Amino acid sequence: MMIWFVFGAFTLFAAPPTQIFFQNLNAGKKQTVLIYGTSLSHGGAWAGAAKEWFDSAYPGLVTFVNSSGPGQNSAWGVANLKTRVLDHHPNLVFVEFSFNDAHEKFKMPVETGAANLDQIVKGLRAQDTNTVIVLQIMNVGWDAPNGKKSFSNRLQLEEYNSNYRLYAKENDLPLLDHFPHWLQLKKSHPEQFQTFLPDGTHPNKEGSLAITWPTVKEWLEKTQIAANDLNKVNVKPVQPESPLK
Numbered sequence: 190m191m192i193w194f195v196f197g198a199f200t201l202f203a204a205p206p207t208q209i210f211f212q213n214l215n216a217g218k219k220q221t222v223l224i225y226g227t228s229l230s231h232g233g234a235w236a237g238a239a240k241e242w243f244d245s246a247y248p249g250l251v252t253f254v255n256s257s258g259p260g261q262n263s264a265w266g267v268a269n270l271k272t273r274v275l276d277h278h279p280n281l282v283f284v285e286f287s288f289n290d291a292h293e294k295f296k297m298p299v300e301t302g303a304a305n306l307d308q309i310v311k312g313l314r315a316q317d318t319n320t321v322i323v324l325q326i327m328n329v330g331w332d333a334p335n336g337k338k339s340f341s342n343r344l345q346l347e348e349y350n351s352n353y354r355l356y357a358k359e360n361d362l363p364l365l366d367h368f369p370h371w372l373q374l375k376k377s378h379p380e381q382f383q384t385f386l387p388d389g390t391h392p393n394k395e396g397s398l399a400i401t402w403p404t405v406k407e408w409l410e411k412t413q414i415a416a417n418d419l420n421k422v423n424v425k426p427v428q429p430e431s432p433l434k
Contacts, residue, residue, distance in 0.1 A: 206321045207363075210280050211416035214247045221252045225266065225274055225309075226285035228259035228390075229327045234397035235405055239283075242409060254279070262289040262297060263305035270312045278316070283365075283405075284309060285325035287349040293342045303352040310360065323363045323408070326350045328371035328401070331382070333389030340389065365408055367401050374400065 204212065213220055222243060224230045236255055243251040256273035258265055263286035274282065289295070290302035306324075313320050329346065330339030350368055357364035375382040385396025392401060 205416075206319045207412050208416040209319050210321050211413050213280070214250055215417070217250065219250050219252065220247075220280040221254060221277055222281045222283075223253075223274060223277055223279035224255040224257055224283050226257045226283070226325070227261060227289045227327075228257070229288055229392075230283065230285055230325075231255060231257035231259050232391060233401065234392070234394040235402040238398060238402045239405055239409070242406065246413075252277075260289070262286055262292070262295050263302055263309070264295075264297065267305050267308045267312075270309060274309075275312065275316050279313075279320060280317075281321040281323070282313060283323045283325055285327055285353075287353055288327050288330075288343070288346065290352075291343040291346040291349040293344075299345065299348045299352065302349050303356065306352055306356055310356070310362070321363075323365060324353045324357050326353050326364070326366045326368045328367055328386065328392055329375055331375065331386060331389050333383070333387070335388055337389060339386075363408065363412075365404050367404055370400050370404070 210220060222239070224236050224239075230236055236257075240251075240253040243253060254277050256269075256277070258269070258273075266284075266286050284306070286306070287302065290297050290305075310322055313322055330343060332338050332340045347368075350366075353364060354366065356362070371382070374385070385392050385400065387393055
């Protein structure tokens with residue numbers, strides 16, 4: 190939400206976090222980008238591509254930290270928030286845990302997943318209200334021959350994914366929803382889908398760069414352009430009230 194204040198004949202708009210983030214980079218101020226999630230983020234080629242994007246666009250200005258935990262869920266995310274996230278004082282954070290929240294082995298109620306997400310976001314906001322928080326929903330799985338039953342062990346996955354969709358909507362946060370793209374591929378080109386997810390869970394490099402990364406890249410580029418455009422309209426003249434009634 191954009192907050193504005195009136196001083197005399199000018200309305201001064203408080204810059205949104207995304208604008209502050211890119212404005213700082215444009216000014217040569219170093220920023221920290223942090224990835225927080227499951228193995229889909231820890232080993233995902235999309236995360237490496239994001240680092241390369243920042244290194245190319247802002248050489249030497251971005252510290253890139255991947256604090257994700259393979260095999261972990263949002264309860265772990267809450268418990269480790271300070272040491273793995275807050276202690277790095279991030280300026281931009283990507284968050285995803287719904288894929289593992291949905292795994293039957295954790296027996297986590299859907300409501301608990303929602304509460305954990307809320308704690309993570311509020312923890313970040315308590316440290317710095319200008320931190321850019323981007324929520325993500327990752328891929329769907331399938332029951333590969335390895336016996337891990339990535340799909341069958343997550344039959345309620347979309348309910349946990351909905352936690353992120355609802356929270357993003359209610360709290361005006363960016364949401365990168367990769368799930369529909371992966372689900373469409375699974376339905377329309379199942380052989381290609383299985384090639385991209387050889388173990389049933391984790392996209393390989395080719396799959397991550399073909400399906401997940403484009404959405405992340407598009408958000409980065411559009412947000413970068415929008416933030417730069419907002420810099421030009423941060424001060425908006427207003428007509429002073431006439432003393433004549």
